[in-house]
Amino acid sequence: MEKYKVGMISLGCDKNRVDSELMLGSINKHYEITNDPKNADIIIVNTCGFIEKAKQESIDTILEMAEYKQKHKCKMLIATGCLIQRYGDELMESMPEIDILMGVNDYMKIHKLIMDFIKEEKRVRVTNYSDDNINEGIRLLTTDKHTAYVRIAEGCDNFCTYCIIPKIRGKFRSRKIENIIEEVKHLRDHGVKEVILIAQDLTFYGMDIYNEKNLHKLIKEISKVEGIEWIRLLYCYPEEITEELIDEIASNPKVVKYLDLPIQHISDNILRLMARRTDKKTITDKIKRLREKVPGIVLRTSLIVGFPGETDENFTELKEFLQDYKLDNVGVFKYSREEETPAATMDNQVEEEVKATRERELMLLQKDVSKELNKLKMGRxxxxxxxxxxxxxxxxxxxxxxxxxxxxxxxxxxxxxxxxxxxxxxxxxxxxxxxxxxxxxxxxx
Structure with a gap:
């Protein structure tokens, strides 16, 4: 019997990409995978529901794929991921175009759900949810074959006041070291040379299952896998970076000298309103320590402008920080007022026009910093x-x-x-x- 063709559209972050790859890996033997949704019998949209812009992109994509369903050969439209986890009941009612709605921790059920729908042709919203579960298994990579993301933990316990992730993804839970190493070896066997470790907070890895921060030990074990050339770390909270981790980054030749520090702001007042577990001195001291112990380390961060209560003085402090510390790469985001988060009900919400102006200012400033830092690389x-x-x-x-x-x-x-x-x-x-x-x-x- 001819296999159904499945097309996957993955939106949002790298963690979402891993989920998409796990879904594809779990159904790969049952279906033919296609990159063109126009040729797909079944279309899966793995959505993001983090901020307003991402939610709108997810809804627009679902509607676009619903048109494909009408005009082409598609028999089934499946929506999964964070948007469905967050708004599944509402979408079940308002978007009849979707045949199967599935949240973030049910991906291994996808083949059974497809088979049930083919037999019964009855729409379904999967509501079973346990934040003790971690999706693991063989993945079908969507990255270049030499690079792969490896998620070492799921969920988050930080509860920043602007962020909905803990409510969507559940509590922080680490994967076992042996499971991660097994996955890395499998990726190596399929040509991967660079593994990029991801989680909401890498630096908290191990606290829930080993009762200690174990990121440095995990890195050491991964570096023993022959064929893996580069190990890259994304999303390390500065206040949680230990001396053991810094030493491992400095001394391990497989660990690229690159670190993503998602600080979000530098003003103590705004950090406090965000419920970040740090302050300006801790952040700047950790940057100095990293640069001292790991000469030439490249630092990336993400910043939020226009958070409720952000004054001109707070914003000026943020600009001065970027000018003084000259981080290598910076992503700037306008604050998104998300329902069910404490920040959404805070006083002194910042006007959208002010947010946009501040975003432009920071990006122009960072553009000059980046150009200046790049000039120093001539001849290297x-x-x-x-x-x-x-x-x-x-x-x-x-x-x-x-x-x-x-x-x-x-x-x-x-x-x-x-x-x-x-x-x-x-x-x-x-x-x-x-x-x-x-x-x-x-x-x-």
Whole structure:
């Protein structure tokens, strides 16, 4: 019997991407996977429900796929993920185009739900939910074959006042080290050279199952896996970064000297209103310590502007912080007023026009900082992973660049290099966010 074709559209963060890959991995033997939803018998939209912009994108995508369902061969539309977890009952009523609605911890049930729908043709909303569960299993990668995200924990216990994630994803729960290592070995066997560790908060890893912060031990174990060349860390809260973790980053040659510190703001007043468990001194001291122990470390952060109560003085303090500390990469987001969060009911909400102005100011400031830092890289030689080709240039990333969120390395080469190769590249030109370079005669690994 001919297999049904399944098309997946994954929205939102890297953690959502892992969920999509787990779903595809769990159904891969039963269905043919297609990248073109127009050719799909079954379309799955894995949604994001974090902020207003993401929610709107998810709804628009579902509606677009509902049109495909009418115009093309699609027989079934499935919506999963955070938006469904958060608003499933309302969407069940308001969007009859969706045949199956499924929250964040039920992904391994997807094949059975499809089979049930084919037999009964009855819409269903899966309501079973346990925040003790962690989705694990074989994944079908949607990244370049040499790079993969590895989620080491699910959920969050921080309860920042602007964030709905703990209510959607549940309490923080770590995966066992042996399960993570087994997954990394499987990824290695399929050509992965770079693993990117993700969670809502990497630095809390192990506290729930080992009664201690164990990120540094996990990294050490992953680095023992032959064939894994780079280990990258995303989302480490500064106040939770231990000396053991800093030492592991500094001494382990497989750990790229790159760290994502999602600080969100620098004003003590705003950090307190956000219910962040830190303050300006802790953040700046940790940045200084990281730069002292790991010379040349690249630091990325994300910032929120326009949080309730953010004054001109608070914003000026944030600008001065960026000017003084010159972080390598910065993402700036306008505060999104999310229902069911404490911040949504706070006084002194900031006008949208002010948020937009502040966002532009920070991005322009960071643009100049990035350009200045890139100029210092002229003549340097970097190990660079090749990801594709555009015109006369190969495209890649050095260890200072995380995929899809940082810059790119445009590379001249007369050598026969392949996607996934790690080669040495000398910087010959710097742009605002990107680099241009020549492959050196001496190849990397």
């Amino acid at each position: 030689i970097y190990d660079t992973i090749i990801e594709g080709r555009k015109g006369k240039y190969f495209m890649g990333r050095n260890s200072e660049m995380a995929p899809e969120i940082d810059g790119l390395f445009y590379i001249n080469s007369k050598e026969d290099i392949k996607i996934g190769d790690i080669v040495k590249v000398k910087v010959i030109e710097t742009l605002e966010y990107d680099l241009v370079g020549d492959v050196c005669n001496e190849f990397g690994k």
